[in-house]
Amino acid sequence: MDATIRFAVQDLYTDYVRCVDDTRYEEWPDFFTDECMYRVVSRENFDAGMQMSALALESKAMLKDRVYGMNETIYHAPYLQRHVVGIPKILGAENGAIRAQANYVVLRTKLDAFSEVFNTGRYIDTIVTENGRMKFKERICVFDGELVPNSIVYPI
C-alpha cells in the first residue's frame, strides 16, 4: 500500500479523535459522506450477525440530529472523553474505497471521579475520498464490553 495513503488514513483517524475529544461535535458529521453508516454495536450482536446496535445512523443528516441531541436534548451527567487509537491496518482498496481497521480505547472522565475505561473495541471502516478529503462511508465501532457503564452519549 502506497505510503501516502497510509499516512492519509492515519491523519483521518487522528483528526477524528481530535475533533471528538476536543468536543467540537458540530464538525463531527463532516467526517462522513452524505449517505453513510455510523454504528456503535456490541461485539455480542456483531459477532452473532444481529442487526441491533446501541446506535445506528445512516446519513450525515442523522449525525447532525445526533449532535443536536448531544448538545440540546439528551439529559446526562457531564463527561469528557479521551480516545487512544492504534495504528490503522489497511485491509484493502477497491473502487476507490479503502477498508481499514484500528483498535480503540475510550476513557471517560466524570465530575468527582477518576478517569475510567469507558469503551474499548475496534473501528471497522470504509473510507472514500470526496473533493480531496477522506471521509467515512462507514464507521462501525464494535465494542468488547457488552455491558455499557450506564450510557453512551458522545461519539465513539
Place this chain on the structure above:
Amino acid sequence: MSETRPISFLRRWREPGSSRMPFWLYTDEEIYRREQERIFNGPHWSYVALTAEIPGTGDYKRSWIGERSVIVVRDEDGSINVVENRCAHRGAQFCQTHSGNRKDFVCPYHQWSYDLKGNLQGVPFLRGIKGKGGMPLDFKRENHGLTKLHVAVHNGVIFASFHPEVPDFKEFLGPTMLKYFERVFNGRELKVLGYNRQRVPGNWKLIHENLKDCYHPGLLHTWFVNYGLWRADNESANVMDAEHRHSAMVTKRNQGGKGEATSGIGSYRENMELNDGRFLDVEEEAWWDGPTAVIQSIFPSVIMQQQINSVAVRQVIPRGPRNFDYIWTHLGFADDSAEMNQRRLRQANLFGPAGFVSVDDSEIIGLVEEGMTQNLEAESLCELGGREIADTDTHISETLIRGMYEYYRKVMEI
C-alpha cells in the same frame, strides 16, 4: 422551604400509605437482602427468556432471577427447563456464556455432569479408586441435581420462579395485565433483533418507578414533548392489576408542537426539526388497537415496551442496592416486512443505552440514587393526583408508583 433536620440512622418509614418513600429503601443492604428473599425469591414470576431464543433441542440461554443465575434450556422432549446455574457439589457458577447449545452441562471443577433437565448424571470416582475414597454408600444422585425452578411459558415468553407456592401465571398477572401482555405477545412468532446491556447506577426499584411515572416523559424527554409521542395532552390511561404491583402506562400520540402541554416546559425546543425524518417514520400497526405506546411493568423483573414501532423486553437484574443491570432484548415479528424491520431498527435509536430518549432515564436514575444517599432518612414525595391508588385517565398522576409501594410494603412487612 423544608426545615433542616439532623441526620439520623434510624430506619423508620414514618408515614403510613405509600406516597412517601424513605431513601434507605434504595440504599440499605438489609432491605436489599430482604427483597432478594421475599420478592425475587418470593411467590413471583420473573422473566428469563423468550422461546425464540432457544428454538432447538439443547439450546440454552443464561439468565437471572434477582442475583441468582439460571439456565433456560430446551430438552430432548421439547420442554423448557429452568435450572439454577450453580453446581450441586461445590457451588461453581459453571455456565459462563450467554447462550449456546449443549447435550448436557458439565461443571469444570470436578466434572459433575447434569442432563438438560438438571438431573445429576456423572460423578467422577463415585465409588473411589482401587477401593479407596469415593462418596458414602448412601449418596444418591437423584438428591443432588441442579435446583429446578417452576416454569411458565406464555405465548413465547418464559417466566420462572424459585418459590414453591408461586400462583398460576395468568392469576399472577390478573386479567387486565394479561390483556396488555397478550396485545404484544399473542402467540405470533417473535424475531430477536439483538441485545443492549447496561449497568445503571441506581436501585432496581427506580426503573420500575420510572416506567410507572407518566409525569416525567413529557418533561424530561425533549423528543417526546416536541413530537407528541408522550406528553401531558395525550389521550392516556394508567392501569394496574388488583394487587397494584404490575402496571401499564398507555398513551396515544398526538401531532406534537406547541400548546398547553409545552408552555413553560424548559425541555421543549420550539425550532427543533429533524434533519432526517426516518427516525420517526412511524407506521401504525393493526395490533396496537389504538394506543401508540404501552409500557408494562411486570413486578419485579421486567418491563415490556411498545413505543411506536419499537418493541423491547427490558429485564431488570439487581446488582446490589445501588446498581441494576438493564438488559434490552429488541424484538420484531417473524412476518415483518423488510421495511418494518428497518423501521424497528431505526426507531431503536431512541431507546437503549445510547438512545435519544432512554439515556435521559438511566442518567436521571444515577442522579436520584446520588441524592438519596445524601440523607437516608429523607423521603421521596409521590402525591401527584392525590394519595390514593386507582387507575386514571391522566398523565398527571403518580398513582402507579403508590400502587407498587403499597404492595411492596405488604410483602416486605415494613
